[in-house]
Each structure stands twice: as C-alpha cells, then as structure tokens.
Amino acid sequence: MSAYIPNTASQKHKMLSEIGVASVDDLFSDIPESVRLKRKLDLPEAKPEMELVRHMSQMARKNCNTDEYTCFLGAGAYDHYIPSVVRHIISRQEFYTAYTPYQPEISQGTLQAIFEYQTMICRLTGMDVSNASMYDGASALAEAASMACSVTRRKEVLIPECVHPEYREVLSTYARFAGYKVVVSSIKDGRTDINDIESKISDDTAAVIIQNPNFFGAIEDIEEMEEIAHKNKSLVIACCDPISLAILKSPGEAGADIAVGEGQSLGNPLSYGGPYLGFFAAKKELMRKMPGRIVGETVDREGKRGFVLTLQTREQHIRREKATSNICSNQSLNALSAAVYLTVMGKKGLKEVALLSAQKAHYAYEQLIKTGLFEPAFNMPFFREFVLRYKYDVAELNKKLIEKKIIGGYELGKTYPDLKDGWLLAVTEKRTREDIDRLVREVVSL
Amino acid sequence: MKKKDKSLIFEMSVPGRKAVTLPDCDVPYTDISNLIPGKFIRETEAELPEVSEVDAVRHYTRLSQMNYGVDSGFYPLGSCTMKYNPKVNEDMANLDGFAKVHPYQPEETVQGCLELLYETDRMLSEITGMDRVSLQPAAGAHGEMTGLMIIKAYHENRGDFKRKKIIVPDSAHGTNPASAAITGFDVSEVKSDERGGVDIEALKSLMNDEVAGLMLTNPNTLGLFEENIVKIAEVVHAAGGLLYYDGANANAIVGISRPGDMGFDVVHLNLHKTFSTPHGGGGPGSGPVGVKKDLIPFLPEPVIEKNESGYYLDYNRPLSIGKVRSFYGNFGVVVKAYAYICSLGANGFKDVAQTSVLNANYIMHKLKEYYKLPYDRICMHEVVFSGQKQKDMGASTLDIAKRLLDYGYHPPTIYFPLIVKEALMIEPTETESKETLDEFIDAMIKISEEIKEEPEKVKGAPYTTSVLRLDEAKAARDPKLIHTQ
Secondary structure (H helix, E strand, O other): OOOOOOOOHHHHHHHHHHHOOOOHHHHHOOOOHHHEOOOOOOOOOOOOHHHHHHHHHHHHHOEOOOOOOEEOOOOOOOOOOOOHHHHHHHOOHHHHOOOOOOOHHHEHHHHHHHHHHHHHHHHHHOOOEEOOOEOOHHHHHHHHHHHHHHHHOOOEEEEEOOOOHHHHHHHHHHHHHHOOEEEEEOEEOOEEOHHHHHHHOOOOEEEEEEEEOOOOOEOOOHHHHHHHHHHOOOEEEEEEOOOHHHOEOOHHHHOOOEEEEEOOOOOOOOHHHOOOOEEEEEOHHHHHHOOOOOEEEEEEOOOOEEEEEOOHHHOHHHHHHHOOOOOOOOOHHHHHHHHHHHHHHHHHHHHHHHHHHHHHHHHHHHHHHHOOOEEEOOOOOEOOEEEEEEOOOHHHHHHHHHHOOEEOOEEHHHOOHHHOOEEEEEOOOOOOHHHHHHHHHHHHHO | OOOOOOOOHHHHOOOOOOOOOOOOOOOOOOOHHHHOOHHHEOOOOOOOOOOOHHHHHHHHHHHHOOEOOOOOOOOOEOOOOOOOOOHHHHHHHOOHHHHOOOOOOOHHHEHHHHHHHHHHHHHHHHHHOOOEEEOOOOOHHHHHHHHHHHHHHHHHHOOOOOOOEEEEEOOOOOHHHHHHHHOOOEEEEEOEOOOOOEOHHHHHHHOOOOEEEEEEEOOOOOOOOOOOHHHHHHHHHHOOOEEEEEEOOHHHOOOOEOHHHHOOOEEEEOOOOOOOOOOOOOOOOOOOEEEOHHHHHHOOOOEEEEEOOEEEEEOOOOOOOOOOOOOOOOHHHHHHHHHHHHHHHHHHHHHHHHHHHHHHHHHHHHHOOOOEOOOOOOOOOOEEEEOHHHHHOOOOHHHHHHHHHHOOOOOOEEOOOOOOOOEEEEOOOOOOOHHHHHHHHHHHHHHHHHHHHOHHHHHOOOOOOOOOOEOHHHHHHOOOOOOOO
16 A cells, blocks of 8 residues: 555465465454554545645745845854755765664775764864764763763763853753753853853862853863863863864864764754754773764775774673663764765865855954944954844844844843843855845844 | 775875865955964864865765665664665755754744644654654654653652662663663663563562663564563553653554553654664664653653644743753654655555564564574564574574675674574565565575585675675774874
8 A cells, every 4th residue: 555565465465375374463463452553543644745745845835944044043053055065975875775884894885984074073173083973962062971970980060151052951951860960150251251160160070061162152262271170180071163173273282082063064954953963072091981883994804994883892782781872873874964075175175164154254243233233242252153232122133134034143032141132143154245234234224 | 796996085185186166255354363363273284185076976976885775675674674765755854945944043934844843743642642742852762861861750750769770671772771871770671581572570570669660662672562561561550660662663563553552651763763764874863752641741842832823842841851952853854754654644554564564474484494483473573583503503693694795685683682592683674575575585595505505605704795704803902993194
C-alpha cells in the first residue's frame, strides 16, 4: 500500500507460506490482545507525492525567509553565505544515507572527511584534539563543563551572564541532573566582570567559561581570565564563534584548555534552529576524557593509510554507565558541511568573510548611531554583532521593520531586564551597503 | 569498489589557490587594527586548505565513492532501521520557507514552522499513545537523557528524593545506562529469562521505593516482543516507578500497538530510524520525547501551543526541566519526518510494521539452518543469530561481517546484544524487496559454506574495498587524531 514498500501481496503470501504461518497476524502473536490498537491511527489519509509537495510548500510559504527578508538577526545563528558546492557535496547519497562509520572499510569517505574536519577545527581553535561533533554549541558547552568537573574532581563551574542565555539554560539543565553547580558571574560594560570572577572562583571551581565574542558581540579578554583560572587550577572553557577565529586570537593562543562553539555558520542553513553542530576541541592531556566520536588515522593490512573510529573505550557502547558521555549519533553531516565550507572558503576566504562582516557591522553601527535614535550600549570592541539602545520601543521597531521586509535585531529585554531598550544586531558579509542604508532609512522614517 | 590513491585535502593545498570569490568591500574600509585592538588578533593564521573549487569537488566526490549508503545497497544493520530515505523529504526540508528561517524571527513570521512542529507533536502522540511530545532532543541518546530528567523531576516534584535508581535489562543499548549515569542515577541491571524477555522474578526483587523507573526497548534488542509487558508495567507502577520506552525498535509496532497503551509513561522515538530520515553518516538525528499527561509540565521548554491568533512558543512552564538544546531541536530533520508521516497516512504505518516483521522472519526462517538461532521463536522486525558454529570452524562473526563487504552488503550489527555470543543482528526493514532478501540470504549461506571449506579466505576479508582490514588497535594505542605537516 505504501509507496516505499516494494513487496507485492503475492510475494508476501509466498513468504508467509515459506515461513509456515497462515497470515501476517500470526507473526504478532507475542503482542497481548489487551495492548493492541484495534482501530486505525487517527492521522490524515496518505498524501501522494504531488499533494504532499503542494501541502508542505503552502506551509513553508507561511514563513518569512531570509531571501525575501533582509536579516540583521544573529544571537547565536548567523546568515552567512553558503557556497553552492556545500549543498552539492552533502547531497551525495553516499554521505547522507550512510550510518555511523562502524565498518571502516566501506566508510572511508565519512571517516576521512571527519578526520579532516577535526584537523580544521584544531587549526582554527589552536587545540590539539577535536571530536567528530556534538548536537549544537549549547550542548557542547554543557558537555565541556561536565568533562571539566570529572577531570578536576570539582563540582562547580563559573559562567558570566554575557554567555548566550540559551547556553546557560542548557548548562543549568545538564548540571542540575549531573549534580554540579553553575555559578553565574556578573557583567561590566557588556563584558565579563573580571573582578567578579576573581571573587567567585574557589577550590570548588572546575572551570571558568568564557564566550568570545560574547552574546552581546563584544570581544572578551580570554588571557586575563586564563591567568585567574589557572592560578586556581580551574580549567578554561572558551565558547567561540568559528568565523571570528579567522581573525581573532584562538583559544589555544589565549591559553584555554577546551574550545567549544556553534558551527552553524560554517555552511549550515539557519533552518529554524537546526540541525546545526557543536564543535568540541581540547588540549592533548584531556583527550581520553573527551565525549563523543573521534576519528583516528591508522593503516590497513597492507600498510595503506586509513581511518577508523578510535578511543572507543570512552564511549557508551563499550563503557555503558561509566562512559564519558551518553552521546551516540552526533551531527556528522553538519560537520561535513563545515569541512566542505572551510575547504572552499579556505585560508584566505574565511579571513575575507570575517573581515567583510566586521567592516559592514562597524559601518552599520556608525550609521545607526548617526541617526540620533540610538546610543551605544557599551564601549567595547566588537566583531560582527553589537548592542544599541533605542530611544523608543524595540519590539515596535522590529514589528514595523518586518512590514518593510527587514528582520531586525534581537530584543535583549526578553532575557536581560536591564537592557529593555537593547537591540542586538548582526551584520554578515551577505549584507550589502544598500541593505544597511535601507535599514537606516527605514529606521529613520518610522 | 576500486582501490584508489588517497590524499588529504591538506596535502592538495597550493599556497594562493582559492575556490570562492567574495564581493569587494562596499562600505568604507577601515584597517582591522583600528576596529579591534591588536592583543585580540590572531598571532598565526589558521592553516586551512588552499584549493580550487574543482579540487574541492573532486576530493569530496572521491571520498563519497569510498562510502556505502542505503542508496548503494542493502543495509541490514540491526537496531538502526536503515530504511530507504525518500527523496521528496529532502526537497521539503530544503524549501526556502523552512531552510532559510532564523530561529529568533517573530512568531508571526514563522507560523508555518510552528504549525509543522505542533502537528508533528500531535501525530507522534497519536502514533505512540502519549499525550504530548517534545521535539527538542537532537538524537536518541539525547531523548533518553531528556526522558530520564523528566522522570527525576516528576519524582522530586512529588517530594520523593530517594528514587536514585534506574533499571535496565542486560540486553539494553549502551546508551541506556550511560544516559542514566549522566542524569545522576545509579544503574541496576535486570537479567533476561530463557525466552529472551525481562525476568519477572528478577525484576520484582529489584523493585523498591528507591527505583525511579525501568527503561525498556520493546521489541527488545533480541528482536523479541516482551510478552509480559502488561505484568512488567504493573510491577513497576505498583512500586511507584515509571516505565520508559526506548523507541529504537518502534518500527516493529507502529500502527499495531502503542507504548502508551502498554503502560509506558515516557517514550523516545528516533526519527532517523522509524520515520525514515537519513542518518547522515552519524547524524543529524532527532529524538522526540513523548509523555503521559502527568508528566507534561516537566517537558523541555518551550512547548508549542495554539490559540485564536495562531501558534506560539510557550516558555511559561515553571516545572519544566529547562532546555536540553538551543532553539527547538533539529527542525530540518523534523520536516522530513513530517513529510514521511503525511506520505504514509492513517493506514501506512501498520503496513510498515507488518512488512518489516515479515521480512525479518523470512530471513530467520531461511538462515536458521546455517547459523545458530539462540532464541528460536517468531521474531519481530529483526533477528539475532549467533556465529558460534562458524567460530568453532575458525571464522568469527567479525570475519563474516567483513566477508559480506565483498558480497556488496553492509553487514548486520555485530557483537550486540551483549547477551548473545558472536551476535549477528539483522534488520531488513520494510523497504527491501523479496529479491534483495533472497540475494542476501544466498550470500550468507555462501559465506557459511566458505567457512567450512576455507575459513582462511573469510578471515582475510575484505578484498574488494578501498582499504583492507584496518589496524584499530594501533589507532587506539598511538592516537593520531589530526593531520600534522
């Protein structure tokens, strides 16, 4: 009956008689009568492909998309350009219909691509080892915190309020159930208040977390934090934006022990929040405590180079309740997108993307300030995202901009009551001068 | 597959080569040192590849040719439900109105996304017999973690803090005990009886007021339905525990029996198994969690609700466990599963379960003469053989798996479940034809004959793949996890 079942009724009959049962119901005799569903599922009738496409296209059209609307929204998900090559490569069935590479001899494509991904992530972050990916930036951060607690045998992590609110929320959820404490430190002028870190750090602190650029787009001083943390024998977890790493000091250079972050902007569409990928990299010493899959290089029987999943004694299928994490499926195809993106952008291109974004963001910042309707919220260097305080109502402003086909900034009042008038804007290399000028014109005309 | 020379993307780099041309800067250019203080700037450049577009495309195309996907051929990987991934579902997830939508756009600009999430919740609730489903967990193990958090939060909200134990069967997936451990539970194992189900007496002896719940895969990892499920639910509930359903094997029962009707309180599904979304070489998956009414307040936030003005994200949920992932989960994967559910409709699921079970029993029937069948009874969607007979003749289950590669198949799951020695777990799924099954059965029979006649040949397999058997011990002993120049 279903389009995706090839066996015909007569084939099924033949198979049943070979098995030696009268009907397919006989194969379900182990299911007690009392727990069988004695009616049809209450679902819509099956839609043939043509109707399905019509139905879902109509649904999709109810959303405003970033091709038709000019997007100045970031806050953890960014509208960077995705070169055409990325989609072509990840749409190859050999990649996207494969399972986790348990059989390395027929999975060298996935394995080598992930090995290359791990290498690129390490080169970007300045770390020694990377895993094959995590679910997203937030869960990667939470896993890093859990790992820090296990490595240091301490029960607390310190995190400033200027880390992405959703990351803090995910961290709190993981921590509550795993049994460690999340201590929140305060902000000063849009950045981590280093004095508050100093006053809150203790013998219980397993790790200090820093996001760079932070949720407000401001560039943090990881080195300053590193000194305090390491003096206290706490680890430093840097949560980084991967595009910014083309120009900003890497976590490795700044002395961090673990680097995590959201990899969406490396070739993954916004897709209403997922699937994205979390990247997770660390110093060599932490290798055997890392969560998730890791690919390693080896040789085959004839000495030829090949790749396998390795250090598996950390993982759930071997160690069960003693594993370093419960993660099994990760975001492999998204990691492949990131690898292809970093390959085609390359050493020069990624830097250009970062520089263009920074130039345009600073231009937008200047132009908006010039209108007299905004004031800078902080006096801090930023990369591609910044906070302005608006004279009037931010929600109202965003509503009016939507009518003009502009997706405005993130309303900070939603998560930071002190910043009710705060508007967090992101400007990527995709925004043209005309896009920015139009935003300014529309804002002024309201 | 032909042998190919392999070279890493880094080894192909030529300084100055590039694949992408970006537009010139159209705003006044300011030197970066005037925008960002020098101490925040990178000291050394990140050594990313420098290749042309055609270099990149050929490189990844060549890599893809060393991979094996469901579209390449039969993939009877037990417990993984490697069914066909319908192409139209990919198209739907790639529609601009789904793929190019920012997660923080105002609700009135994402009504289509919210409707899709809301409807998927409703349809999965109906399929599982639960009252509400969260689509936030990103994978099966993430769903397990979320479900266990909900169980813990539920007990604690009743003022019951002593329930620190989770019971899992000895046949359970490794993720079950691992998920229980990271959510702060102690793990107790309950053994299986001689028919492969949960040993009821052993379960009874483990149950007390410290047990938060029992995690169960049904059908279990032996491919057998828990005949005593009603009794099991009674025993667990009578002691105040909750019953958790690991949906890894839901393909066997969709449209026929519902976890909610069996007495389960929390369910996770794997959209990348039962609901046909592709595995992507290890993700992205999606692991929705469904719960019974009493547990709804504890679901991760936000929950999608609907009122007269449309769909909205409800964050006002004081008892929620919080968030387990940023935003709303692997939305793009949910789009594909929604398309699949719509394609199958009210009648399609029963057909899926019946055919997957028929296909597995057919393989069992045809192969049990050649391979040891530890539990000789009707199976559900997968069958577990033991390679013990072959092992005694000199070739192990690993060798059988590697030999299958030469015959053009992805091997079954091996050495799992742990309670079967030399296990070979075969799950054909409903999307394979009788012809494909017959060819696979022939290959398995041929291998069993090869083992009788020349086991050395099987032990040397594979011979036809892009690399031969790899030295996994070396990889672990002397880890080389990134490329160094």
